Structures are given as structure tokens and as C-alpha cells.
Amino acid sequence: MTAESSGMVYLLGAGPGNLQYLTLQAHSILQRADVLVYDALVDDALLQITPPHCDRHFVGKRGGQPSTSQQAINRLLVDQAQQHCVVRLKSGDPFIFGRCVAEIEALKQANCRFEVVPGLSSALVAPLLAHIPLTDPVLSPGFTVVSAHQPDQLNWDALSAMDTLVVLMGTRQLPVIIEQLQRRGRSPTTPIAIIRWAGQPQQTIWLGTLETILQQTSRQPLSPAVMVIGEVVKLQAYLQFPQQSQSQFFEPS
Numbered sequence: 001m002t003a004e005s006s007g008m009v010y011l012l013g014a015g016p017g018n019l020q021y022l023t024l025q026a027h028s029i030l031q032r033a034d035v036l037v038y039d040a041l042v043d044d045a046l047l048q049i050t051p052p053h054c055d056r057h058f059v060g061k062r063g064g065q066p067s068t069s070q071q072a073i074n075r076l077l078v079d080q081a082q083q084h085c086v087v088r089l090k091s092g093d094p095f096i097f098g099r100c101v102a103e104i105e106a107l108k109q110a111n112c113r114f115e116v117v118p119g120l121s122s123a124l125v126a127p128l129l130a131h132i133p134l135t136d137p138v139l140s141p142g143f144t145v146v147s148a149h150q151p152d153q154l155n156w157d158a159l160s161a162m163d164t165l166v167v168l169m170g171t172r173q174l175p176v177i178i179e180q181l182q183r184r185g186r187s188p189t190t191p192i193a194i195i196r197w198a199g200q201p202q203q204t205i206w207l208g209t210l211e212t213i214l215q216q217t218s219r220q221p222l223s224p225a226v227m228v229i230g231e232v233v234k235l236q237a238y239l240q241f242p243q244q245s246q247s248q249f250f251e252p253s
Helices: 022-029 070-081 098-110 122-129 158-159 171-183 231-239
Strands: 006-012 034-039 055-056 085-090 114-117 142-145 167-170 190-194 204-207 225-231 248-250
Touching: 006 070, 006 098, 022 085, 022 204, 034 070, 070 085, 070 098, 085 158, 098 114, 114 190, 122 167, 122 190, 122 225, 158 171, 190 231, 225 231
Parallel strands: 006 085, 006 114, 034 055, 034 085, 142 167, 204 248
Antiparallel strands: 167 225, 190 204, 190 225
């Protein structure tokens, strides 16, 4: 294709999934979508924002389940971008483990117009909704966010030195994460929180330590979840008002 496409592709962040955390810009774009290409972990209420004529394509990737290849997603976006308003709806923020680079490269090669629209990342929203601050003047001058989908690729020496560690896509690797951190000197009493389905009615939070969390979550479905590791997890007890929380909490006995 040599001329610029008449359509447009929006790589759009849906936030943690709940309609309440969708940005006004994202809401406006969804209302005029001709084609919706959406991931897993997106609330059905978001899909209802699209107009009746919108052609919807589910391409979500979930661990251990059949999923649409990235190449097929790229082709779909390019094909539909020629004449339509296409929304590529991603959970969280498109640029935080959102696999945007491959899709942008495909769109640019086909001379398709596109725009990236930010969304609230679960890495930030989940700890907040669990009343856990990621920074603190004493306990945490900063924090690090990683995906543990491929733990062998992570620099565990560096990560173990971080005051606060936020882990996405890591529930299947929880034993590995614990072992790697403790091998490099993190105390077994280091606090950890696992926040499942953040922002959803079924939000569940486990509070424990590197020593106890495996037993606490034994045979429990944990995905999708955000994990927070560090002393800031202890602040949760001081920053939560009981009447504000509708989550299920599990703490060490």
C-alpha cells in the first residue's frame, strides 16, 4: 500500500478492566469504533460501549489456553485499518507489557494511521485498591515493575535489592520468585501481597510473607493477579478503612 489509509487504529488501554477506571478519552473512542480487537481481562461492560454495527474480534492470550498468534493480530489490524475506525483494546496500559511494538511496526510498514491511548496500569491500580502504597519516605523510595512470565530472563540480583517489587503475570512462577529472592538474601519474613482481579467485584487479596504465602494460596486460583513484595505491604493495615473495602482478605493465621 502506497497511500495513507483512510482508517485509523487506536491502541487503547482499558485499565484494570472495570468500567469505572476507563479514561474519558478511551470511552469516546470506543463509542465510534467500527472494529474492536480486544484482549482477555476486559470487562464486558466496556464492549457494550461500542456501537451496534461494531465488528468484534477476541484475540486474548491466556496462559495454557489456545490463543491468536501475534502475526494474525497484526494482519487483522492492517486489513481492517484500510477503511475503518479500529480499536485495539488492551488491558491496563498499552505500553506496559502490552505487546504494542510488533503491532505498531506492522501498522507503520503498511502506512496505516494509528494512535496510542494511555490506560491505568494494574501495576499501579492493584496496590492502590489494596491500600498498599508503592512508595514511602522510609520504607520505599522507589519501586520496580516486572513481568515474571519468563523468570529466567530477569536479573534477580538487581531485583532482590529493590525495596518494593511489583510482579505482573507471575502467579504460576510464585515458587520460583520466592526461591530466587531468598537465595539472594531476602528474608523469609519479607511481606508479600497478592491482589487477584483488582478493581473487580471478585477482588481477592492474600497478605503473607515469602515464608507463608505458598501455604496460604495452596490450591487457590490466583490468576490474574498483581504481586507486591516489600515492607510497604505492612502499611496496608494502617491505611484501610474497613467500610471502604469489599474485597476478600486472607491473612496469615
